[in-house]
Amino acid sequence: MLIEQLVNGVMLGAVYALIAIGYTLIFGVLGLLHLAHGEVFMVGAFAGLVAVRATNNVLIAIAFAMAVTGLLGVVIERVAFRPLRGAHHLAPLATTIGAGIVLQETTRWYFGAEQHGFPPTLAADVWQLGALRISSVQAFMLVAAVILMGALHLFLARTRAGRAIRATAEDPAVATLLGVNVNGTVVACFLIGSALAGAAGVLVGVAYNSVHPFIGVQMGIKGLVVMMLGGLGNVSGAMLAGLLLGILEVLGAGYFASSYRDAFAFGALMLVLLVRPEGLLGVRVPRRD
Numbered sequence: 001m002l003i004e005q006l007v008n009g010v011m012l013g014a015v016y017a018l019i020a021i022g023y024t025l026i027f028g029v030l031g032l033l034h035l036a037h038g039e040v041f042m043v044g045a046f047a048g049l050v051a052v053r054a055t056n057n058v059l060i061a062i063a064f065a066m067a068v069t070g071l072l073g074v075v076i077e078r079v080a081f082r083p084l085r086g087a088h089h090l091a092p093l094a095t096t097i098g099a100g101i102v103l104q105e106t107t108r109w110y111f112g113a114e115q116h117g118f119p120p121t122l123a124a125d126v127w128q129l130g131a132l133r134i135s136s137v138q139a140f141m142l143v144a145a146v147i148l149m150g151a152l153h154l155f156l157a158r159t160r161a162g163r164a165i166r167a168t169a170e171d172p173a174v175a176t177l178l179g180v181n182v183n184g185t186v187v188a189c190f191l192i193g194s195a196l197a198g199a200a201g202v203l204v205g206v207a208y209n210s211v212h213p214f215i216g217v218q219m220g221i222k223g224l225v226v227m228m229l230g231g232l233g234n235v236s237g238a239m240l241a242g243l244l245l246g247i248l249e250v251l252g253a254g255y256f257a258s259s260y261r262d263a264f265a266f267g268a269l270m271l272v273l274l275v276r277p278e279g280l281l282g283v284r285v286p287r288r289d
Contacts, residue, residue, distance in 0.1 A: 013246020014145030022193025028233030036100035038220015044198025073194025231279030
């Protein structure tokens with residue numbers, strides 16, 4: 001049972017990590033929270049649902065959801081963030097809350113408030129590997145999440161655009177002086193982060209066979225928790241913290257009570273921040289006088 005719970009925890013944590021990466025990229029570059037990111041995840045789930053119903057192919061659904069949410073992220077950046085550059089930091093929070101409510105209510109109006117099930121697209125196979133039993137859905141989720149996070153790591157580490165993102169996150173003013181297109185870098189962060197959230201929405205729909213217009217609220221909060229656990233602006237920290245949070249939740253629900261799974265998430269956040277206020281892989285920055 002322990003091994004199976006660990007697999008379930010890694011599967012759930014990989015989804016949390018994909019959501020948290022979007023928060024992390026945007027916060028790392030702009031220093032602002034994107035509070036509509038959970039609703040972007042929800043839109044990705046419904047975009048995947050539409051694509052699955054039309055094609056019965058989960059890979060096409062993931063690609064379609066990533067395209068839709070990537071474009072949505074660019075629109076949110078252009079409408080809710082760019083006009084408020086230099087404004088008080090609470091102003092973008094208010095606009096993103098409004099954008100999230102608009103997305104939530106529009107989806108509820110179009111699809112209805114009830115839950116929608118994903119049609120089965122993967123064979124319901126179960127493989128026995130010694131004491132470990134893993135289903136085809138679990139294997140697909142893990143492989144898809146690992147591929148997406150690995151591709152993001154290579155993009156940030158090996159490409160010119162990835163170096164521009166890291167330079168902008170380090171110091172936007174210096175990056176501008178060195179010839180980096182900061183506006184284009186910000187747009188790229190919204191595009192990539194939102195696309196990953198869309199992929200996570202499809203994976204959740206496939207795994208749990210249920211999506212609804214309010215699913216983004218809970219998942220968005222978990223993404224914020226993961227971002228703070230890993231360290232603000234640290235992509236590797238978000239990946240690690242997502243896996244740890246998923247494992248903690250599943251173990252708590254499996255060995256204690258499922259009603260307390262959120263208590264484990266926020267309890268872990270409190271303990272980590274008390275010991276390491278900068279997060280697991282965050283860097284402690286000295287305060288300036």
